[in-house]
Amino acid sequence: MKENYQYDAIVIGSGISGGWAAKELSEKGLKTLVLERGRDVQHVRDYPTTNLEPWELEHRGALTYEELKENPVVSKCYAFKEDAKHFFAGDKEHPYHQEQPFDWIRGYQLGGKSLIWARQTQRWSNFDFEGPLRDRFAVDWPIRYEDLAPWYSYVEKFAGISGNRDGLATLPDGDFLPPMEMSCVEKHFQKVVSKKYKDRHVIIGRCAHITEAQPVHLQQGRVNCQYRNLCRRGCLFGGYFSSNAATLPWALKTGNLSIRTQSIVESILYDTKTGRSTGVRVIDAVTNAATEYFARIIFVNASTLATNQILLNSKSSRFPQGLGNDNGLLGKYLAFHNYRGKAEATYNGLLQYTTNGRRPNGAYIPRFRNVHRQETGFLRGYAVALGGWRPLVEPQGWGGELRQTLEHPKEAVWKISAGMMGETIPKESNYVSLHADEKDQWGIPLLKIHVQYDDNDEKMLRDYFEQMKEMFDEAGFSDITVTDTRQAPGLDIHEMGGVRMGNDPATSLLNRYNQLHTCKNVFVTDGACMTSTGTQNPSLTYMALTARACDYVIRAMKNGSL
Numbered sequence: 427m428k429e430n431y432q433y434d435a436i437v438i439g440s441g442i443s444g445g446w447a448a449k450e451l452s453e454k455g456l457k458t459l460v461l462e463r464g465r466d467v468q469h470v471r472d473y474p475t476t477n478l479e480p481w482e483l484e485h486r487g488a489l490t491y492e493e494l495k496e497n498p499v500v501s502k503c504y505a506f507k508e509d510a511k512h513f514f515a516g517d518k519e520h521p522y523h524q525e526q527p528f529d530w531i532r533g534y535q536l537g538g539k540s541l542i543w544a545r546q547t548q549r550w551s552n553f554d555f556e557g558p559l560r561d562r563f564a565v566d567w568p569i570r571y572e573d574l575a576p577w578y579s580y581v582e583k584f585a586g587i588s589g590n591r592d593g594l595a596t597l598p599d600g601d602f603l604p605p606m607e608m609s610c611v612e613k614h615f616q617k618v619v620s621k622k623y624k625d626r627h628v629i630i631g632r633c634a635h636i637t638e639a640q641p642v643h644l645q646q647g648r649v650n651c652q653y654r655n656l657c658r659r660g661c662l663f664g665g666y667f668s669s670n671a672a673t674l675p676w677a678l679k680t681g682n683l684s685i686r687t688q689s690i691v692e693s694i695l696y697d698t699k700t701g702r703s704t705g706v707r708v709i710d711a712v713t714n715a716a717t718e719y720f721a722r723i724i725f726v727n728a729s730t731l732a733t734n735q736i737l738l739n740s741k742s743s744r745f746p747q748g749l750g751n752d753n754g755l756l757g758k759y760l761a762f763h764n765y766r767g768k769a770e771a772t773y774n775g776l777l778q779y780t781t782n783g784r785r786p787n788g789a790y791i792p793r794f795r796n797v798h799r800q801e802t803g804f805l806r807g808y809a810v811a812l813g814g815w816r817p818l819v820e821p822q823g824w825g826g827e828l829r830q831t832l833e834h835p836k837e838a839v840w841k842i843s844a845g846m847m848g849e850t851i852p853k854e855s856n857y858v859s860l861h862a863d864e865k866d867q868w869g870i871p872l873l874k875i876h877v878q879y880d881d882n883d884e885k886m887l888r889d890y891f892e893q894m895k896e897m898f899d900e901a902g903f904s905d906i907t908v909t910d911t912r913q914a915p916g917l918d919i920h921e922m923g924g925v926r927m928g929n930d931p932a933t934s935l936l937n938r939y940n941q942l943h944t945c946k947n948v949f950v951t952d953g954a955c956m957t958s959t960g961t962q963n964p965s966l967t968y969m970a971l972t973a974r975a976c977d978y979v980i981r982a983m984k985n986g987s988l
């Protein structure tokens with residue numbers, strides 16, 4: 427069969443954002459090609475561990491010594507375990523340079539990290555979009571909440587987001603499916619916090635799980651989440667949202683989508699005569715053969731840092747520093763989430779309750795610091811991800827004693843654990859660039875990552891510890907401990923920026939529709955486009971921005987302006 431090299435649209439990457447671009451563009455009639463560097467992963471068929479019992483895993487879920495040695499970075503990720511390791515990119519095969527310690531966690535396969543994400547999905551509010559302008563950092567976002575709100579609703583309805591309508595200005599409600607339930611210790615904490623602080627709220631997590639399947643989910647072949655909490659293995663019920671279960675099969679049904687896996691986009695082609703991109707250059711991951719594919723529209727959705735790498739590597743006589751990079755800011759103003767703060771405690775009450783189930787979700791405190799006014803010595807603030815559960819007492823002793831404790835497990839007291847999700851300030855000094863000499867096995871220059879914490883992050887961390895200790899104390903918790911995990915940036919897996927949106931082409935790369943200011947048929951709608959980071963888990967915002975940009979493309983193509 428002769429391969430087609432000409433399409434209406436090319437989407438680079440098939441993860442959370444690329445899946446949405448594929449769906450929207452092919453649904454609106456564009457012949458669309460998704461280029462994915464990793465292997466094919468078909469929903470259900472390619473989830474080899476999804477139904478395994480713990481004793482069926484050779485190492486009971488643990489990694490071997492060799493795997494740990496070969497993967498010093500990715501093995502720090504809590505989800506990189508025996509049952510899900512096949513959905514992560516290995517360190518040895520995919521090297522990069524850490525000018526400062528940076529843990530780059532990647533999922534190189536069809537579906538990207540949508541298979542392994544933790545599915546927490548919160549909307550941004552105007553407190554986030556107006557942040558850079560109000561607090562005078564980065565550049566002003568070219569959009570506001572009102573621009574994105576209809577697109578949040580649009581993606582929420584299709585993806586299936588469970589949540590409670592909490593009516594909070596800092597965390598707008600979405601088009602939710604019924605919420606999951608909080609554990610009794612979380613409810614206790616919620617009550618205490620709302621009584622003591624009028625600006626702090628403990629709520630159930632909003633997450634991309636189907637709690638009451640709607641016709642649109644059944645049409646996708648997805649049904650209610652079964653609360654197995656084995657999501658990172660891939661879900662045969664389609665209980666959570668992934669590209670593999672939702673957007674890609676939906677797009678394929680239109681007959682307009684082609685998917686090419688094992689296809690590494692090396693660069694985007696640019697035509698100086700027309701001032702547009704003509705397509706992309708691809709290296710076959712297996713044969714190393716180079717091929718060019720052509721299209722009128724290019725969506726770059728390779729995930730934040732990979733997208734930066736592709737654009738930096740797309741050099742032409744017009745753009746010698748990388749595509750769209752007239753102002754020299756491509757790769758700069760990177761930011762991430764500060765996840766270094768952990769707080770834990772125990773609770774001796776509520777001992778009449780004995781179980782907390784296997785809810786694949788947690789509780790959440792939206793940002794409360796510096797929201798309405800600057801009230802601390804640091805900029806911005808943090809959200810808190812928390813969970814309260816009642817664990818079993820660890821089995822003890824040897825021989826008969828061990829057997830006794832295993833046969834008659836006892837429950838310990840309630841535990842509560844809280845993680846900081848701090849906003850970091852995008853800075854020119856946090857950047858990525860291409861290595862001048864070193865290349866990967868496909869001949870692509872390695873990415874150099876230069877990203878670090880700053881004084882603002884340290885101050886925020888100290889405040890988090892103080893506030894958590896105070897709130898835990900108010901709730902009557904004991905054994906309160908706070909820990910600085912000192913984890914490197916990157917392990918939060920919320921890296922953002924480098925190709926930021928803005929109004930002014932002198933200080934940003936993308937306009938309000940995620941379109942490169944200086945190459946109008948190239949759109950970047952993954953985390954690379956983010957002007958600032960907020961405190962929310964970011965993927966829902968990438969989805970909404972992608973759907974919105976696709977809508978713009980379709981309208982612009984119709985009226986002849988693109």
Ligand SMILES: Cc1cc2nc3c(=O)[nH]c(=O)nc-3n(C[C@H](O)[C@H](O)[C@H](O)COP(=O)(O)OP(=O)(O)OC[C@H]3O[C@@H](n4cnc5c(N)ncnc54)[C@H](O)[C@@H]3O)c2cc1C
Pocket residue numbers: 438439440441442443444445461462463464503505531533534535536537538539540542543544545546547689690691692727728729730732733736919920952953963964965966968
């Ligand atoms: C364990 C874990 C938990 C997480 N929890 C959450 C959460 O609760 N909430 C949340 O919002 N986010 C969470 N995230 C982050 C979330 O996964 C990412 O924000 C999201 O996947 C980003 O979407 P994306 O489309 O930009 O990239 P990805 O989903 O990573 O997809 C990018 C795709 O592009 C492909 N690609 C890369 N380079 C190239 C190239 N050169 N050519 C062709 N293809 C290429 C990759 O193989 C990949 O398939 C989590 C991530 C992990 C790993």
Ligand code: SF4
Pocket residue numbers: 635650651652653654655656657658660661662663664665666786
């Ligand atoms: S908890 Fe829900 S989404 Fe996760 S694997 Fe189980 S059924 Fe699937």
